[in-house]
Amino acid sequence: MAENLQAEYSDVLIIGAGISGIGAAYRIREKNPALSYTVLERRAQIGGTWDLFRYPGIRSDSDIFTLSFPWEPWTRPENIADGPDIREYLTQTARKYGIDEHIRFNTRVLSADWDSGTDTWTVQTEVDGEPKTYRGRFLFFGTGYYNYDEPYRPEFPGIEQFKGDVVHPQFWPETFDYTGKRVVVIGSGATAISLIPSLSETASRVIMLQRSPTYLLSSPRVHPVVQAIRKALPVRAAYWVVRWFNAGFVMLVYALSRKTPGVIKWLLRRNAEQNLPQGYPVDVHFKPRYNPWDQRMCLILDNDLYSAIADGRAEVLTDHIDHIDADGIVLRSGERIDADVIVTATGLQLQALGGIALSIDGAEVKPQDRFVYKEHLLEDVPNAAWCVGYINASWTLRADLTARSVAKLLAHMDAHGYTHAYPHLGDVPMPEKPAWNINAGYVQRALHALPKSGTHRPWNVRHNYLLDAIDHRFDRIEESMVFGRVEAKSAQSA
Structure with missing residues (x-):
């Protein structure tokens, strides 16, 4: 309990300082200027995937004008950008908007546990080998879906x-x-x-x-x-x-x-x-x-x-x-x-939520057992979003929709005094389909680790930016959602 009293508190904890995390920080602050946020980044600098991969020829596999942020235009002439240039763009963007001041580097997130008595997340991290605890009202997983520690390595005899x-x-x-x-x-x-x-x-x-x-x-x-x-x-x-x-x-x-x-x-x-x-x-x-x-x-x-x-x-x-x-x-x-x-160059391994152990009141949550709601929330998991891009288009197209949706949800909660929100399927029958409808080896190997997709909205994971953009424009924020509040003492002093 003493450790929790000393834990650093933020209204929103963003995990990852790559495209997803930086985009989320901007959109959340844009719509919710009164909310505090902290970005927890495992690596020593900004970039995420674009800091991890340093091999010769590394570049985007989608055009940079859709991979860059819609609120910070790409100004160079390239339509396809090299990895170092993307990393520099992210670094400069974070600095320009003051996002870098909210980043805690060399911070590896190990676990996150939701306390329904106070409606807060307690996040256990490791900073340069030493444990450190953070607490927050809302979690945003900007962790992507790569396993940063273990790539796919098939056995080659000899x-x-x-x-x-x-x-x-x-x-x-x-x-x-x-x-x-x-x-x-x-x-x-x-x-x-x-x-x-x-x-x-x-x-x-x-x-x-x-x-x-x-x-x-x-x-x-x-x-x-x-x-x-x-x-x-x-x-x-x-x-x-x-x-x-x-x-x-x-x-x-x-x-x-x-x-x-x-x-x-x-x-x-x-x-x-x-x-x-x-x-x-x-x-x-x-x-x-x-x-x-x-x-x-x-x-x-x-x-x-x-x-x-x-x-x-x-x-x-x-x-x-x-x-x-x-x-x-x-x-x-x-x-x-x-x-x-x-x-x-044998491929990647996928994992949900950056491999972070997730629990609610101490009970383990397995992402693969939950349906995905509107492509970024998990069934019956309160105050938590996971940003995952498209398989057939630029990552940022959906990442920005996700960030804006989360910012809108936070504003709705604040306006109504809610301290928790989660999507609930209940007893509604929901047929399953693969969340990613491609036959790539890295996807087929990870089907057991990914959350489930339903066959119709708002539980259908699809890969169509045009339809998603239209849905976002006319989104009903209370659809299949449960909202509530705790009346106890504030989360910060809990």
């Missing part, structure tokens, strides 16, 4: 015998020098696709070793249409037009992929043929077995992967690994690849 370097992109050593070395990148997802053109600039040989191909969509780094819009209109107007232009393009490609997959297959294959050497076996290395957007489509910049292959700086092998020995990789086909460096 990899411990390899005498070269084995590197996972999630933990890329900043001083690692691959100049003049033979590099094999295992994987064909977004990480491998962005790594290979960069590695091929100085490595002696770069091979992308994939079990199966991925659909690749090329985008210009600096988009001529976007630049024309920005030249023709004032800054603020141009920014909004560009955001909707880019968001509309992504939604159109996704819709066509679902409705007319043959057309999209033909367009993507034709682009590959036009940018690869004549006679290149496109159907072997760039013809997936599934339809476009059954898995997430990968973005390449100005056809850079195809250019690296055409120039002889990179190559693709489609095969399965039999085993790894001291000098390289032996494939099931019998072919071997000699290597100095093996990069295991």
Whole structure:
């Protein structure tokens, strides 16, 4: 009890200082200027994902005009931005709006327990190895869905015998020098696709070793249409037009992929043929077995992967690994690849709520047992929101909708004197469906760890920004919600 008396209190505790956390801090303060907030950040600086990933070629896999905040326009010319530039943008934005003054760095959140007697959360953290307690009325999980500690590492027989370097992109050593070395990148997802053109600039040989191909969509780094819009209109107007232009393009490609997959297959294959050497076996290395957007489509910049292959700086092998020995990789086909460096771009592991242990009055809450309400609240969990982006569009498009919804909820609670709010399904029958409707390996591996989606609103997790934006505009804040208050002494003195 003595520890709780000394705990630092804030009206809102935001976990994570990446895009989600910074966006939430701005929106909550914008609509609720009287509320106090604290951002708890595990890392030593701002950025979240964009601070974690430091591998060569790291960049956004969606356009920066929708990935940046609608209230702080991106001013550089790039349509697709590099990781360091995104991290710098987040840092400058947090500083500009005073958000950085509310961040507690090197603070790892371990658990959060809701006390229904005082309607407050008690959050246990670790700061430089020492325990520290925070208390707050509302929790906002800006933790994303990556497991920052454990990437996905499939077993490769014999990899411990390899005498070269084995590197996972999630933990890329900043001083690692691959100049003049033979590099094999295992994987064909977004990480491998962005790594290979960069590695091929100085490595002696770069091979992308994939079990199966991925659909690749090329985008210009600096988009001529976007630049024309920005030249023709004032800054603020141009920014909004560009955001909707880019968001509309992504939604159109996704819709066509679902409705007319043959057309999209033909367009993507034709682009590959036009940018690869004549006679290149496109159907072997760039013809997936599934339809476009059954898995997430990968973005390449100005056809850079195809250019690296055409120039002889990179190559693709489609095969399965039999085993790894001291000098390289032996494939099931019998072919071997000699290597100095093996990069295991084998994917991510997902987890709910940043792996934080959640409980209500001491009873464990398992996120996978709860339905998701309006894509950001959990069934019967009071005063807590989790920000999760789209699978088929920019993360920030939904992150900003989530932040605005939470800010609106807090204002409603304050106006009516409520101290708790939670969505309640009750005895209403609700069929389940996957929250993420793609067949990507990292999603299929984590279905047991993710919250549940229903089949109709407000319990339906969908990935359609246009419909979500309309729903947000006409949202009924009390729909399927329970509100209440504690009449006891204030949470701060409890």
